[in-house]
Amino acid sequence: MASPSSLSPPEVPMEMHAENRAKLIKALRLHLSSSSRPLQGFVFLQGGEEQTRYCTDHIELFRQESYFAYLFGVREPGFYGAIDIATGKSFLFAPRLDADYAVWLGKIKPLSYFKEMYMVNMVCYTDEIVGVLHDHYGGSGKPLLFLLHGLNTDSNKFSKPAQLEEMEKFDTDLSTLHPILIECRIIKSDLELALIQYANDISSEAHVEVMRKARVDMKEYQLESIFLHHIYMYGGCRHCSYTCICATGDNSAVLHYGHAAAPNDRTLNDGDMALLDMGAEYHFYGSDITCSFPVNGNFTSDQLLIYNAVLKAHNTVISMMKPGVSWVNMHKLAERIILESLKIEDLILGDVDDMMVERLGAVFMPHGLGHFLGIDTHDPGGYAKGMERPKEPGLKALRTIRELQEGMVITVEPGCYFIDALLDPAMQSSNTSKFFNQEKISRFKSFGGVRIESDVYVTCNGCKNLTKCPRETWEIEAVMAGAPWPLDKIPAHTDNTRGR
Numbered sequence: 001m002a003s004p005s006s007l008s009p010p011e012v013p014m015e016m017h018a019e020n021r022a023k024l025i026k027a028l029r030l031h032l033s034s035s036s037r038p039l040q041g042f043v044f045l046q047g048g049e050e051q052t053r054y055c056t057d058h059i060e061l062f063r064q065e066s067y068f069a070y071l072f073g074v075r076e077p078g079f080y081g082a083i084d085i086a087t088g089k090s091f092l093f094a095p096r097l098d099a100d101y102a103v104w105l106g107k108i109k110p111l112s113y114f115k116e117m118y119m120v121n122m123v124c125y126t127d128e129i130v131g132v133l134h135d136h137y138g139g140s141g142k143p144l145l146f147l148l149h150g151l152n153t154d155s156n157k158f159s160k161p162a163q164l165e166e167m168e169k170f171d172t173d174l175s176t177l178h179p180i181l182i183e184c185r186i187i188k189s190d191l192e193l194a195l196i197q198y199a200n201d202i203s204s205e206a207h208v209e210v211m212r213k214a215r216v217d218m219k220e221y222q223l224e225s226i227f228l229h230h231i232y233m234y235g236g237c238r239h240c241s242y243t244c245i246c247a248t249g250d251n252s253a254v255l256h257y258g259h260a261a262a263p264n265d266r267t268l269n270d271g272d273m274a275l276l277d278m279g280a281e282y283h284f285y286g287s288d289i290t291c292s293f294p295v296n297g298n299f300t301s302d303q304l305l306i307y308n309a310v311l312k313a314h315n316t317v318i319s320m321m322k323p324g325v326s327w328v329n330m331h332k333l334a335e336r337i338i339l340e341s342l343k344i345e346d347l348i349l350g351d352v353d354d355m356m357v358e359r360l361g362a363v364f365m366p367h368g369l370g371h372f373l374g375i376d377t378h379d380p381g382g383y384a385k386g387m388e389r390p391k392e393p394g395l396k397a398l399r400t401i402r403e404l405q406e407g408m409v410i411t412v413e414p415g416c417y418f419i420d421a422l423l424d425p426a427m428q429s430s431n432t433s434k435f436f437n438q439e440k441i442s443r444f445k446s447f448g449g450v451r452i453e454s455d456v457y458v459t460c461n462g463c464k465n466l467t468k469c470p471r472e473t474w475e476i477e478a479v480m481a482g483a484p485w486p487l488d489k490i491p492a493h494t495d496n497t498r499g500r
């Protein structure tokens with residue numbers, strides 16, 4: 001039987017993490033020399049800890065902390081890692097497991113296993129950290145540890161610096177490492193890009209599978225289930241980058257639908273739009289893809305109108321992306337294209353420049369155009385120190401305001417939604433009520449929304465879309481009617497059995 005997938009999980013390139021470490025040390029040394037500081041000390045990170053479900057002994061499936069994953073690729077919990085700034089030498093510190101581990105959780109691996117697996121210079125136990133780092137320190141006095149402390153501008157939470165009982169035996173620097181490590185993570189290497197591409201490939205294929213199998217009267221969670229099965233069964237992806245958003249009907253106007261209190265449990269109705277935002281993660285690197293389509297397989301004229309407005313914004317932005325382009329301008333461009341399309345169809349009235357001044361775009365697209373993607377779905381670094389978040393509606397939701405640079409991976413995800421909580425006040429406000437064709441808009445009250453989201457890599461003179469889903473409405477209708485994807489791929493069996 002032919003596999004429903006053309007893919008198989010690629011080998012994990014551990015040398016990628018050695019490259020990541022080398023990149024960090026190079027940048028850190030450059031920074032230290034430029035501020036006339038000695039090239040000594042250790043980058044010192046604590047990996048993630050296993051968590052239990054509240055007070056129980058139910059252990060949640062562990063996923064490594066992202067900065068630790070970036071530098072060391074370690075999948076086990078309870079590790080520490082260090083990199084010697086003077087020599088570039090890398091160290092891992094493994095927890096000493098008790099004999100019971102071997103009974104319940106499997107053979108206890110020797111340190112040599114981790115040394116080989118993770119391609120580091122030395123592996124010791126966590127209770128040896130103080131001794132090992134003191135032995136290897138070339139400077140005088142206490143060894144200096146560069147710890148990770150800084151703000152995540154998406155969550156507003158701080159990364160937790162490594163903790164150690166005997167931290168008083170070291171000098172610590174809490175401010176240098178974080179901004180430098182973030183700059184490293186923003187620009188992807190070829191090996192990182194290959195993993196993000198794979199996560200995109202398997203997720204794109206899974207989205208197509210969902211389109212093919214979606215039927216009226218199914219439940220939203222069945223669409224989620226088809227996706228999860230495909231990425232795991234054929235892609236080896238045990239984790240998603242984020243909780244699946246499988247919204248249909250008016251749920252598709254709920255931007256982060258799918259959470260525990262809205263668990264993808266609605267029945268699909270004839271005439272609904274579906275908005276499916278789902279992405280697989282493979283060896284820590286993720287994808288973030290949204291497809292929107294009519295659940296019955298055929299677009300109505302209203303659905304065509306909204307979908308094509310969003311698609312035009314998506315395609316135009318991608319056609320403009322290259323190094324040096326301002327992301328704020330791309331966001332405004334997407335807003336303008338959506339507003340122009342709504343105006344052509346008389347949903348809104350008046351001058352689009354005036355609408356832009358009043359920030360009308362944010363009524364239909366309250367979120368930002370896109371965000372960095374990598375080990376985290378919202379990869380860090382959107383705002384470096386000193387970059388100020390815009391205050392205007394819509395723009396304040398931007399997760400980055402940087403100019404594009406070669407090597408960035410960023411999502412392009414314009415959307416157009418009919419959200420009562422935004423539309424009602426805008427239609428009553430003295431500044432914006434004049435723009436709305438109340439009668440036409442009311443027809444879209446329970447429409448929900450459309451989002452089209454692709455993951456895009458910025459090249460030296462343009463960009464490359466890593467996502468390979470059907471996007472044109474006729475492509476979606478063809479795939480939902482059973483056509484192969486890509487459309488020009490003729491299945492082998494049609495060659496001989498359908499002779500003409």
Ligand SMILES: [Mn+2]
Nearest residue numbers: 288411413453
């Ligand atoms: Mn996204």
